[in-house]
Amino acid sequence: MAVSVPSDLWPQVERLLSRVERPSRYIDHEWGAHRREMAAYRVALMYPDAYEVGMANQALQVLADRLREIDDIAIERVFLPWVDMAAAMRETGVPLFTLESCAPVADVDLLGITLSNELTYSNVLEALDLAGIPLRAADRDDTHPLVIGGGPSAHNPEPMASFFDAILIGDGEDAVLEIVAADRAAIGRGAKRMERVRALAAIEGVYVPSLYAPGPDGRLVATAPAPGRVRRRVLADLDSYPAPTCPVVPYADVVHDRATVEVLRGCSRGCRFCQAGMVYRPVRERSADSIVRDALAGLTCTGYEELSLTSLSTADHSQLEAVLRRLVARLDGTGTAISVPSLRVDSFTVPLARLLGDGRKSGLTFAPEAGSQRLRDAINKNITEEEIITAVEQAFTAGWRRVKLYFMIGLPTEIDDDVRAIGALVERVLGVAREATPKAERGGLRVAVSVSTFVPKAHTPFQWDGQVPIEEVRRRQGLLRESMPHRGVELSWHDPSSSLLEAVLARGGREMADGIEAAWRAGARFDAWTEHFSLGRWLEAFASVGIDAAEAASAPYIQGGPLPWSHIDSGLAEGFLRLERSRTDSATTTPDCTFEDCTGCGVCPGLGVENVIAGGGSRA
Amino acid sequence: MPEGFKLRICFRKTGPLRFLSHLETGRAWERAARRARLPYAVSQGFTPRMRIAFGPALPVGTAGEREYVDILLTRFVPVAEVTERLGASVVPELGLVKCGYVSPAEASLASRLTIAAYEVEIEGGSPQQETERSLVTLMGTGSLSVEHKGKQKVFDLSQALPKEPEVRFVEGRTIIRMWVRMGDQGSLRPEVFVTAAVGRDRVVSVTRTDLLIDDDQGWRRPL
Known part of the structure; x- marks a missing residue:
């Protein structure tokens, strides 16, 4: 295969940097950045948002590490330039560039793009346009890179399907190697673009949208060689895949600027609203030894002052206390803080609080999600009010002075009493927090309450439900505001208008592509940034292509009927999802299969995997 | 400490x-x-x-x-x-x-280091003597008024620049060497001074080459 040296855009980029905000986003040369000048195959991995958001993405670091094991290929990072830089680039004719070689993105062989959430969709189009790559896969030719997506939002790939040549569903660690190998082999055979793309369809987990067309009932039907349903890719265990220990260490102040180790993947708690909890099954815990080893190696290599043990539910790890005890002992006196993302109140214990309380005292985050016991049962949150109160009491007794509580409104079956119950619960939390805090310190006591709007997602028991209309969401927000205590509470909202867009894009089908393109043409980008988001622009764009976005967000799907994601096999049995949905109406809970019996979700037999608990057996 | x-x-x-x-x-x-x-x-x-x-x-x-x-x-x-x-x-x-x-x-670096040496590279084809003359002329006016965040600030050049700037030609590049006094009142930015002397859009790059202590032993490096 021909070895190529990319063209260097740096002299042109450099001239723009004195004109833009935060130029350190564009300069590469961080500790841990790798540059491979000569390469037979070039891959660009992009997170479609600003550098400071994209650098927090662990998946890209994991995939880059995996691909770097292949000697003769170059792996480079790409982020979306901020609006000022994008304007300067267009003005001076500088195309989207990779960071390491400062080479045109359009010149790589494969462009991988993370689909992490719906609010980055317009950014994908902005990036393709800045790169000079045709937006629609159908318009690309042999001179353009293959554009491949993947990530959590890919579980309903349809709204973005026509912009991608292929989309990976599920875990990427092995699949990326197979994708690159298959494409290199195809290029080696002298294959043209269509043949290169078709070759990818043979890889498990890879969805090639151009090989699927709507059938008589609306479901997408595959053309050979594509499978009828694309089976989600899943790793059997995590321990054979070390966490990236020498990731790129940014200079800029980025989101989650710290060393991270993914301690487990998957969550079997079974919260009915949670897409991640459904589509990342089964639970795969990393062993305590490998967590401690990778955490210490990561801190040494990066020089980070904070370590985060990440996962969907870190406190559920069967050996978390042992892991923390070992880490605390090793990191004593180094000024290194250990943090965990949001905790389940029923896994929060006094020893855990003490272990995390050493080092810096960052705030604690709990997610009760709903205010009333009935609604918590309906969504299968499986925690009681007493558990919430006990956890808060323990945290404040252990020295925390700040706790953050996450709630959602608009969940299926919610009534006004459930909304008011959030206020009552916060009031009780505030009360026990005060009690547990010495009088002199009560002034600094804070309960932060963050409220978002429920977005129904594919492959969950709520996949058939529509979103509550935005006017009704606003009315319930008013109700909540009235019922919320004022002193000591910091109340914040996730903007319901962006939740509406999320619902449209999370639930929609292929027809959404025209709306997304129209919105981008009207100026939509950086939709996750409040200052750039305009619901009006999106509604108009959808209307211009004949889509009523409000209707698309709120109209339910019929059980048994076609869904835009019917051809994506996440491993979950439809019968399980239906049963879970019916249990919502009766507020019946379903236990966690890592503590109790199998719940019959279908993932283990369907995908040939099982739960991996670090200590062996079950967590009970 | x-x-x-x-x-x-x-x-x-x-x-x-x-x-x-x-x-x-x-x-x-x-x-x-x-x-x-x-x-x-x-x-x-x-x-x-x-x-x-x-x-x-x-x-x-x-x-x-x-x-x-x-x-x-x-x-x-x-x-x-x-x-x-x-x-x-x-x-x-x-x-x-x-x-x-x-x-x-x-004492802290921030309080000890009061002199900064710079090299400002300029482009545009004026001969060395002309560039030198521009600098001398500006120095001769004794002061420079600079707009910063909407406010006018007047620098006394003999205070702000404790040594006469020098012009050098190195491998076809014109480089102005200058020494700026730093203090609580802020310091004159070298590119602002050079632009005022030789005109707009001529500065190619600015490099701070040294930071110096100025005390009874004269100018010296902190290490």
Whole structure:
């Protein structure tokens, strides 16, 4: 295969940097950045948002590490330039560039793009346009890179399907190697673009949208060689895949600027609203030894002052206390803080609080999600009010002075009493927090309450439900505001208008592509940034292509009927999802299969995997 | 910084890394010290932090050849060893120039360093003498009024520039060397002075080549 040296855009980029905000986003040369000048195959991995958001993405670091094991290929990072830089680039004719070689993105062989959430969709189009790559896969030719997506939002790939040549569903660690190998082999055979793309369809987990067309009932039907349903890719265990220990260490102040180790993947708690909890099954815990080893190696290599043990539910790890005890002992006196993302109140214990309380005292985050016991049962949150109160009491007794509580409104079956119950619960939390805090310190006591709007997602028991209309969401927000205590509470909202867009894009089908393109043409980008988001622009764009976005967000799907994601096999049995949905109406809970019996979700037999608990057996 | 061993590090910030902000540069050195496993001292209290202190900020986009940072160590590590470990923990564009120990009682870099030497490269084909004349003419006016964040600020040039700027031709490039006094009242930015003297859009690059202490022993480097 021909070895190529990319063209260097740096002299042109450099001239723009004195004109833009935060130029350190564009300069590469961080500790841990790798540059491979000569390469037979070039891959660009992009997170479609600003550098400071994209650098927090662990998946890209994991995939880059995996691909770097292949000697003769170059792996480079790409982020979306901020609006000022994008304007300067267009003005001076500088195309989207990779960071390491400062080479045109359009010149790589494969462009991988993370689909992490719906609010980055317009950014994908902005990036393709800045790169000079045709937006629609159908318009690309042999001179353009293959554009491949993947990530959590890919579980309903349809709204973005026509912009991608292929989309990976599920875990990427092995699949990326197979994708690159298959494409290199195809290029080696002298294959043209269509043949290169078709070759990818043979890889498990890879969805090639151009090989699927709507059938008589609306479901997408595959053309050979594509499978009828694309089976989600899943790793059997995590321990054979070390966490990236020498990731790129940014200079800029980025989101989650710290060393991270993914301690487990998957969550079997079974919260009915949670897409991640459904589509990342089964639970795969990393062993305590490998967590401690990778955490210490990561801190040494990066020089980070904070370590985060990440996962969907870190406190559920069967050996978390042992892991923390070992880490605390090793990191004593180094000024290194250990943090965990949001905790389940029923896994929060006094020893855990003490272990995390050493080092810096960052705030604690709990997610009760709903205010009333009935609604918590309906969504299968499986925690009681007493558990919430006990956890808060323990945290404040252990020295925390700040706790953050996450709630959602608009969940299926919610009534006004459930909304008011959030206020009552916060009031009780505030009360026990005060009690547990010495009088002199009560002034600094804070309960932060963050409220978002429920977005129904594919492959969950709520996949058939529509979103509550935005006017009704606003009315319930008013109700909540009235019922919320004022002193000591910091109340914040996730903007319901962006939740509406999320619902449209999370639930929609292929027809959404025209709306997304129209919105981008009207100026939509950086939709996750409040200052750039305009619901009006999106509604108009959808209307211009004949889509009523409000209707698309709120109209339910019929059980048994076609869904835009019917051809994506996440491993979950439809019968399980239906049963879970019916249990919502009766507020019946379903236990966690890592503590109790199998719940019959279908993932283990369907995908040939099982739960991996670090200590062996079950967590009970 | 009281007891302990005060390590003074002289480093460069060049190439693409001249676009780092002061804060970003600081964080980079903090992490480099951790990677090098230096026995750094940590502050007491709720959020323990590395005991680290920086010299005067370098504007984003301006390169530096001899910038400084002090880190308090809890035990002595030979200079040769620190040099090796730190040198291996940074990228070349943010490279270690040298390091050594100073008295823990020594006043902070920010207060000691009052003279900054710069090289300003300009483009445009005026001969050396003409450039020199422009500089002399501007110096001769005695003061320069600068707009900063909507406010006019007048610099007394004999105070702001304690030594006459010099012009040099090096390999076909025109370089103006100048020395700027830094103080609580802010300092004159070299590109502002050069632009006022030779006209707009001529500055190609600005490099701070040295930071100096000015006391009864004259001008000297802090290390």
